[in-house]
Amino acid sequence: MLNGVSGAGEKPRVLTGDRPTGRLHLGHLVGSLRARVALQESHEVFVLVADVQGLTDHFERPGVLRRHIPEVMLDYLSVGLDPAKVTFVQQSGVPELAELTMYLLNLVTVSKLRQNPTVKTEVAQKGFGAAVPAGFFIYPVAQAADITAFGAQVVPVGEDQLPMLELTREVARRFNLLYGGEVLRAPQALLSASPRLPGLDGNAKMGKSLGNAAYLSDTQAELRRKIMGMFTDPAHLRASDPGRVEGNPVFTYLDAFDPDVARVQALKEHYRAGGLGDVVVKKHLLDTLEAELGPIRERRVGYAQDPQAVMKLLRDGTARGREVAAGTLTRVRAALF
Known part of the structure; x- marks a missing residue:
């Protein structure tokens, strides 16, 4: 296994995930969860519970994230993600990701981030204007750190997320060119074949904060x-x-x-x-x-009977994820220092 990723005869590695800012809904089921259930049979799947990224626009309400991490884990298990085949990782439990983000920030300009169409769209949607938090502004680089730290070869994305993944590819290639070797892998996109579900109210987007979603956990x-x-x-x-x-x-x-x-x-x-x-x-x-x-x-309902066992799955997966990320960071430090 080179760079912590699969070699010949091993399953290619996938990284995907969600911010635990609310329960998962039908849009998640159609847009990503069904695909993850299928991918777990042919790929090595890492699912990131992205609570650190969730703080970029919930920094004043961290309780929202704490409350929904167990809910999101129940959503994952209930749709059929198998803990014997999938590694669940809590982002805040892998501090190596923050260190790698700092190194990768040197390879990206402010103007590059400002021009990123995904960032521009989300800044407008959230109404930040000129008061966009710096953490939110640089989150594409943090995502690049997540993807490269875990050595993901494949990242499932919708078309609107392609600019984000292309930034990861550019950063990985630039790092390797500047510092030598194949330290970071440039991942491939796996485009979702499913269209985005509209909200129940006819809004173009179904969203946790828009009050127009049907949740997987609804009675x-x-x-x-x-x-x-x-x-x-x-x-x-x-x-x-x-x-x-x-x-x-x-x-x-x-x-x-x-x-x-x-x-x-x-x-x-x-x-x-x-x-x-x-x-x-x-x-x-x-x-x-x-x-x-x-x-x-x-x-x-079955998984909810033992919430401690559910959270142990996340702790165990996080420990494994940290080992993988630490291996990547060791190679990054060796290339830099």
């Missing part, structure tokens, strides 16, 4: 209330009226969750022609979601 009653209250086509006032499918989140969700493509297409055609009420379509979506979320909910 059956909570899920029913949310789905039956979903935004549809505002011009579809009566079942007999022709309805609009495009931009209608109910059909976007059916595309993502109903495995019967022909059935969904028939529903779309019926809705467009008129004669199909929103309540009927929503009830079908609810049944479809329950088929997938029911087993997830059941597994969650």
Whole structure:
């Protein structure tokens, strides 16, 4: 194994993760969690519980992160991530990441960070303006440190995250060019094939802070209330009226969750022609979601019976993750000093 990453005959390493700023929702399931469950069969998967990154815009509310770390772990286990195949790592338990971030910051200019389209978009979304915290501003470099410290060869990303991964690749190549050898690996992107789910309210984004999400941990009653209250086509006032499918989140969700493509297409055609009420379509979506979320909910209840065992999985994984990161940092220091 070179640079702490897999060699011939070994599984390629993946790094992925989430900020524990809230419970995980259906958008996470479609956008990343399903892919992680599949990847654990063919790759060595590291999942980072990115609490340090979460502090970049929750520094005044660290209790939010502490409260949600166990919740996120339950979400991971309930969707089928297998602790025998996946290493769960708490970011704050790996101080080597902060040291590596400091070294990599020297390889990135302020103007490069300012021009990063992902940073620009998120700064605007969060309304920071000129008061953007420095920790938030440099978090793409911290992400580069996470990825290279764990020697990830593959990083699953959506298209909007490609500029972030390209920055990691540039930093890794520059470090190797300046200091010699193949100390840091430039990872490859694994693009998500799933489109981003809109919010239940029709907003283009489903978000923890927007109040428009259905969570993996929602009860059956909570899920029913949310789905039956979903935004549809505002011009579809009566079942007999022709309805609009495009931009209608109910059909976007059916595309993502109903495995019967022909059935969904028939529903779309019926809705467009008129004669199909929103309540009927929503009830079908609810049944479809329950088929997938029911087993997830059941597994969650089982894991929640022993919260200490769940957190031990995270502690054990963090210890392993720290060993890997420490190995990378040893090589980085040798190249620098």
